[in-house]
Every structure is written in C-alpha cells, then in structure tokens.
Amino acid sequence: MSASAHARRDDGRPADYLSDTSVASWLLTTDHKRVGILYMLSVTLFFFVGGVIAGLMRLELMTPRGDVMSTPDAYNRMFTMHGVIMIFFFLVPAIPGVLGNFLLPLMIGARDLAFPKINLLSWYVYMIGGVMGVWILVYGGVDTGWTFYTPFSTMYSNTYVVTAAVAVFITGFSSILTGLNFIVTVHTMRAPGMTWFRLPLFVWSHYATALIMVLGTPVLAISVVLIGLERLFQFGIFDPKLGGDPILFQHLFWFYSHPAVYIMVLPGFAVISEIIPCFSRRPIFGYRFIAFASVAIAIFGFLVWGHHMFVSGQSMYAGAVFSILSFLVAIPSAIKVFNWTATLYKGSLRFDTPMLYAMGFMGLFTIGGLTGLMLASLAIDVHVHDTYFVVAHFHYIMVGGTTMAYLGGVHFWWPKITGRTYSELWGKLSALLVFVGFNLTFFPQFLLGYLGMPRRYFEYRPEFQVLNVMSTAGASILAVGFVLPLFYLLLSLRKAPDAGPNPWGATGLEWQVESPPTTHNFHEPVLVTCGPYMYSPEEAEREYASQHVHTA
Amino acid sequence: MQHHHQSSQLHQSAEAHEQSHHVIAVKTYLMIYLALMLLLALTVGAYFLDMGSHQINLAVAMTIAVVKAVLIVLFFMHVYYSAPLTWITAVGSLLWVGLLLAFLLADYFSRGWLDILGK
Ligand SMILES: [Cu+2]
Numbered sequence: 001m002s003a004s005a006h007a008r009r010d011d012g013r014p015a016d017y018l019s020d021t022s023v024a025s026w027l028l029t030t031d032h033k034r035v036g037i038l039y040m041l042s043v044t045l046f047f048f049v050g051g052v053i054a055g056l057m058r059l060e061l062m063t064p065r066g067d068v069m070s071t072p073d074a075y076n077r078m079f080t081m082h083g084v085i086m087i088f089f090f091l092v093p094a095i096p097g098v099l100g101n102f103l104l105p106l107m108i109g110a111r112d113l114a115f116p117k118i119n120l121l122s123w124y125v126y127m128i129g130g131v132m133g134v135w136i137l138v139y140g141g142v143d144t145g146w147t148f149y150t151p152f153s154t155m156y157s158n159t160y161v162v163t164a165a166v167a168v169f170i171t172g173f174s175s176i177l178t179g180l181n182f183i184v185t186v187h188t189m190r191a192p193g194m195t196w197f198r199l200p201l202f203v204w205s206h207y208a209t210a211l212i213m214v215l216g217t218p219v220l221a222i223s224v225v226l227i228g229l230e231r232l233f234q235f236g237i238f239d240p241k242l243g244g245d246p247i248l249f250q251h252l253f254w255f256y257s258h259p260a261v262y263i264m265v266l267p268g269f270a271v272i273s274e275i276i277p278c279f280s281r282r283p284i285f286g287y288r289f290i291a292f293a294s295v296a297i298a299i300f301g302f303l304v305w306g307h308h309m310f311v312s313g314q315s316m317y318a319g320a321v322f323s324i325l326s327f328l329v330a331i332p333s334a335i336k337v338f339n340w341t342a343t344l345y346k347g348s349l350r351f352d353t354p355m356l357y358a359m360g361f362m363g364l365f366t367i368g369g370l371t372g373l374m375l376a377s378l379a380i381d382v383h384v385h386d387t388y389f390v391v392a393h394f395h396y397i398m399v400g401g402t403t404m405a406y407l408g409g410v411h412f413w414w415p416k417i418t419g420r421t422y423s424e425l426w427g428k429l430s431a432l433l434v435f436v437g438f439n440l441t442f443f444p445q446f447l448l449g450y451l452g453m454p455r456r457y458f459e460y461r462p463e464f465q466v467l468n469v470m471s472t473a474g475a476s477i478l479a480v481g482f483v484l485p486l487f488y489l490l491l492s493l494r495k496a497p498d499a500g501p502n503p504w505g506a507t508g509l510e511w512q513v514e515s516p517p518t519t520h521n522f523h524e525p526v527l528v529t530c531g532p533y534m535y536s537p538e539e540a541e542r543e544y545a546s547q548h549v550h551t552a
Numbered sequence: 553m554q555h556h557h558q559s560s561q562l563h564q565s566a567e568a569h570e571q572s573h574h575v576i577a578v579k580t581y582l583m584i585y586l587a588l589m590l591l592l593a594l595t596v597g598a599y600f601l602d603m604g605s606h607q608i609n610l611a612v613a614m615t616i617a618v619v620k621a622v623l624i625v626l627f628f629m630h631v632y633y634s635a636p637l638t639w640i641t642a643v644g645s646l647l648w649v650g651l652l653l654a655f656l657l658a659d660y661f662s663r664g665w666l667d668i669l670g671k
Binding site (some may be wrong): 187214218251252255302303305306315316318458 | 639
C-alpha cells in the first residue's frame with residue numbers, strides 16, 4: 001500500500017480522481033471515471049442542441065400554417081437533425097458512456113475497464129462523429145429523417161447525406177468499442193467472489209446492451225456505407241432503376257435500429273433496477289428473472305425489425321411473423337416492470353429525487369411499451385403508421401424511459417461522482433416538472449396520431465390545433481424541467497464535498513469507497529461474499545421504528 | 553503465478569489456455585495458403601464452366617467462398633486453437649449473420665404469394 005502510494009492530499013488521504021485539473025490530464029486520461037465525465041459533458045451538450053431544435057419544431061407546430069421556419073424543407077432538416085443528434089449522440093451513448101463507464105468497474109470490484117485506452121478512444125471516436133454532426137447542422141443539415149430511407153437519400157436529397165452517413169458510421173464504432181470493453185470487462189475483471197449471480201442488475205443490463213452494440217452496430221455501418229456507395233458511384237443496391245431494392249435498405253437499417261431501441265432502454269432498466277430496491281429498502285424481487293430478461297431482450301430484440309415495414313412493401317407473411325415476434329418481446333419487458341412493482345410491495349418507500357424519476361420511468365415506459373404492442377398489430381399499424389401515434393409511442397420509451405432513467409441515475413450517483421449533495425427540493429421540483437411537462441407534450445400526440453395527423457409535416461389541418469398547442473405548452477414545461485438540474489447540480493460543485501461514502505444507505509461496492517472515489521477505486525483487494533441488494537426487512541423495520549421512536 | 557490467475561479469470565481450462573498460446577507452424581500457414589490459392593483457381597475456373605444456369609454457378613462460387621472463409625477464420629485467425637469461449641463467439645456471430653439473411657430471404661421468397669400488388 002505505502003509503496004504504491006500515489007498523489008495524496010495535504011491531510012494525507014489519497015487524492016480523489018478529480019484532483020488533477022490540468023487539461024492534458026483530462027484529454028489523455030484512461031481512468032474510466034474521467035472518461036465517464038468526458039461523456040457526461042458531451043452528451044449534455046448534444047442533448048441541449050437536440051432540445052433547442054425540438055423547441056423550434058414545437059414552436060412551428062403551434063399554428064396550423066408554416067410560419068416560424070422559412071420553408072417546409074427547413075422543417076425537414078430540423079426533425080432530421082433532432083433525430084440524428086438525440087439518437088446517435090445522446091440516447092445511445094448517454095447511460096453506457098456516462099454511468100456505465102463510471103460504475104461498471106466499481107460495481108464489480110475492478111480497478112478499471114479491461115481496455116482503458118480503448119475506452120478513451122471510444123470517446124474520441126464519438127466526438128469526431130459528433131463534431132461532424134454539428135458541422136452538418138451549421139452548414140444546412142440533412143433532410144432525409146434519421147432513418148435515411150432510400151431512394152430519397154441516395155437519389156433525390158440534395159443535402160449532406162454522405163457526410164451524415166460518415167458521421168453515423170464513425171459514431172457507430174465508438175459504440176462497438178464500448179460494447180466490446182464492457183463484455184470483456186464483465187468476463188475477466190470481476191473481483192474474487194463476484195459470481196455472475198452476485199452481479200448488480202446494472203451490470204447484467206449493460207452486458208446485454210454491450211452484446212447488442214457488438215452484434216448490431218456493424219450492420220448499421222454497412223447500410224450507411226452502401227448509401228454512400230450508391231449516392232457517389234451509382235452502385236445498384238437500393239435504387240430500382242439500377243436493379244436494387246429500396247426495401248433492402250429498410251431491412252438492413254432496422255436490423256440495427258430496432259435492437260438500438262434496446263441499446264437505449266436496457267441501460268435505463270439498469271439504472272431503475274438499482275434505484276428501486278434502494279428506496280424501497282427491500283431486496284429486488286426476482287433477481288434472476290430480471291437478469292435473464294435483459295439477455296432475452298437483447299436476443300429477441302433482433303427478431304422483430306420487420307414491424308417497421310408493415311406498409312412498405314414487405315411480404316404480408318413476413319409481416320405476420322414479425323408481428324407475432326414483436327408481441328413476444330413484450331414478455332421480458334413486462335417481467336421487469338412486474339418485478340420492480342413487486343419490489344415496491346410492502347417496502348418502506350422513500351421518495352427522494354432518484355426514486356421520483358424511477359417511478360416516472362415505470363409508468364411512462366409501461367405506456368410506451370403497451371402502445372408498442374398496438375403498433376405491432378398489423379391492422380392497427382396500417383391506420384396509425386407514420387402518424388403522431390408513432391411519435392408519441394417512441395418518445396414515451398426514449399424520453400419517458402431512457403431520459404428519465406438517465407436523470408434518475410445522475411441524481412442517484414451524483415453524490416458518488418462528485419462527492420456533493422444537491423438540493424432535494426429543487427431535485428424533486430424538476431422531477432415533477434419533467435413528468436408533468438412530458439405527459440402534456442406527448443399524450444396529446446397519441447390523440448393526434450389516432451385522429452390521423454401525419455408526422456414529419458410542418459403544416460396541418462386546423463382542427464388539430466388545440467392538441468398541438470397543448471403539446472407545445474408541455475414542451476416549454478419540459479424544457480424548464482431539463483434546464484433546472486443543470487443549475488442546481490452545477491451549483492452543488494461550489495461547496496466542499498459533503499456527501500460521504502454512502503448517502504442513500506445503498507448496497508453495492510461503489511458505495512463502500514469514498515465519494516468521489518480515488519483514482520484506483522479500492523484501497524485493498526476486494527473479496528465479495530454476498531449477493532447484491534441485501535436490504536433486509538429487519539433493516540426496514542429498524543428504520544421504521546426509529547422514525548416513530550417518540551410514540552414508544 | 554500472475555499468468556495462472558489470468559487464465560482462471562478467463563474461465564478457460566488449462567488445456568484451452570495452453571491452446572491459446574499455441575504457436576502455429578509455418579508449414580501449416582503455407583498449407584492453408586496453398587489451399588486458398590487452389591480454391592481461388594477453382595473459383596476462377598468455375599466462372600468459365602457452363603453449369604446450365606446462373607443459380608448453380610452462384611451456388612458453387614458461394615460454396616467455395618464459404619470454405620475459404622472458414623479456413624481463414626480457423627487457422628489465420630487462430631480460432632481452431634482457441635478456448636471454447638472464442639468458438640462460441642465466432643459461431644454466434646456467424647449465426648447472427650445467418651439470422652439477418654434468413655429473415656431477409658423469407659421476405660423475398662414470400663412476396664409474390666398473395667394476389668395483391670407488392671405483397
Ligand atoms: Cu422496432
């Protein structure tokens with residue numbers, strides 16, 4: 001120990017991972033915690049860029065006529081850039097890049113990820129893609145939609161399609177590197193005694209996510225490369241005039257992009273599975289079911305992609321099979337929701353900020369999932385395909401699910417990451433604003449879609465205006481809810497570390513080290529002797545008794 | 553000591569561990585290389601052979617290509633001498649490509665079955 005002593009503070013304690021503040025120490029770091037912080041800064045930036053674009057779109061949609069944006073084409077570029085930025089530069093890297101990088105080694109008792117340099121490389125690769133994305137945005141954007149559907153993208157669009165394809169291609173590799181790192185880390189870096197069934201569910205979920213990243217992302221890379229080849233050199237792959245098939249692109253694209261939904265939401269499950277037992281003071285219900293459900297989702301998620309193509313010329317028989325398989329994937333998702341709910345049952349619940357986000361997640365993800373089943377039915381999909389019903393559905397998953405989970409996770413682990421506590425009052429207020437604002441924004445969109453308002457148009461029929469005004473009003477509340485944490489979390493950094501190692505009384509190895517952790521995470525070799533979530537009913541009773549001690 | 557610890561973490565048998573450090577003889581590489589060249593000649597030859605229909609030509613060419621790929625994966629990429637986990641990874645990845653192709657072909661083959669345009 002003394003021989004390996006590193007930089008120490010004046011009081012003799014080992015320095016925490018944040019103590020070296022030089023720019024080079026950040027840009028050349030291979031510390032998984034610092035890479036996590038780098039990711040946090042960048043995904044936050046991209047989230048607000050994508051958010052401002054969303055705000056402009058909601059302003060445009062406040063009135064039936066096009067009046068905010070100069071041309072319909074400007075609107076097309078807006079929704080495309082909103083989708084590209086939010087999906088590839090926020091949702092996919094957010095939880096794995098920030099919380100996964102920071103917590104995975106801590107949770108399994110490791111010094112770092114298996115490949116620390118590759119971890120840093122993944123951030124640089126991501127930033128190259130991200131900077132290209134911003135460059136495209138500044139120089140006029142892309143108008144194909146984030147889905148890059150052919151033949152429009154290869155033959156007709158006169159925007160920066162190839163540049164966007166390259167940006168997505170590059171960012172994809174960042175995702176593959178992260179996935180590879182997580183898989184190898186979970187296999188080889190677990191501390192002695194940390195068996196597979198002692199892993200926190202956060203780790204199981206990230207393992208499943210990593211599998212999808214590695215198996216799916218190369219196909220996305222192939223599809224965008226083929227777009228580039230056809231656009232630049234007229235390869236006949238997707239364009240019927242050249243002997244290609246446009247539906248082939250949709251197959252390739254959705255082979256990645258449906259599983260990508262699980263790349264975005266499985267890490268959300270990871271966060272929720274940690275928050276719920278902690279604030280219920282109960283062991284998680286059905287640990288193995290939740291663990292295996294994550295892996296099942298990763299695998300079955302690859303068998304359902306055709307549900308995006310029910311009305312696009314795919315064979316009816318393929319459609320029917322994809323429809324049935326899509327119903328099946330709801331089972332592992334439901335297993336998780338029921339197990340979280342069962343964990344709450346007779347728990348001694350505490351409604352701190354992270355728990356508010358987790359409860360919001362459970363409700364909103366359930367609505368998003370059930371409307372997904374409606375969309376997976378062939379007959380309903382014919383009616384609501386390409387309407388605001390679809391937009392509302394996936395925002396319930398992506399914002400109500402992933403973004404709520406990300407915020408919940410940031411609030412849960414903020415004391416660990418920074419060593420500081422934040423104002424609970426402001427935290428709860430912002431969680432409430434996000435929940436209310438979100439529902440006001442997106443629930444009307446279910447109704448709009450069911451009434452037949454198509455997505456991706458900047459004008460609409462006057463009878464849809466009331467619901468659209470509600471949606472825009474909700475978006476402004478949502479925006480306040482998203483901006484508030486930026487202020488009170490950053491303000492918390494001004495005070496001295498006050499969180500202590502374990503402010504929530506949580507189990508898990510990451511709560512047994514200092515906040516913020518030292519560079520080397522653990523001071524002595526870790527030996528794991530018990531499973532996760534040892535929140536006992538006795539402990540809950542004790543807490544309850546101490547709360548009511550004055551009546552005794 | 554350090555070495556042994558590593559192998560137990562990888563969940564490899566001692567035998568598999570030995571295998572992962574297997575040094576492949578230059579002779580083996582040369583043999584595989586020759587086999588690949590032979591198969592290449594076969595591919596070119598099969599192109600000029602009239603087998604009755606394009607489909608058969610295609611099937612023959614693809615079969616030869618698969619044999620070549622398998623040789624490369626097994627020997628040049630060392631999978632043949634690797635731990636079970638490496639085998640699982642290699643076979644799993646192959647299955648995943650198969651999955652993509654299988655569903656893709658299922659759509660293409662069943663497209664004309666209904667008397668509706670485009671279905
Ligand atoms: Cu899907």
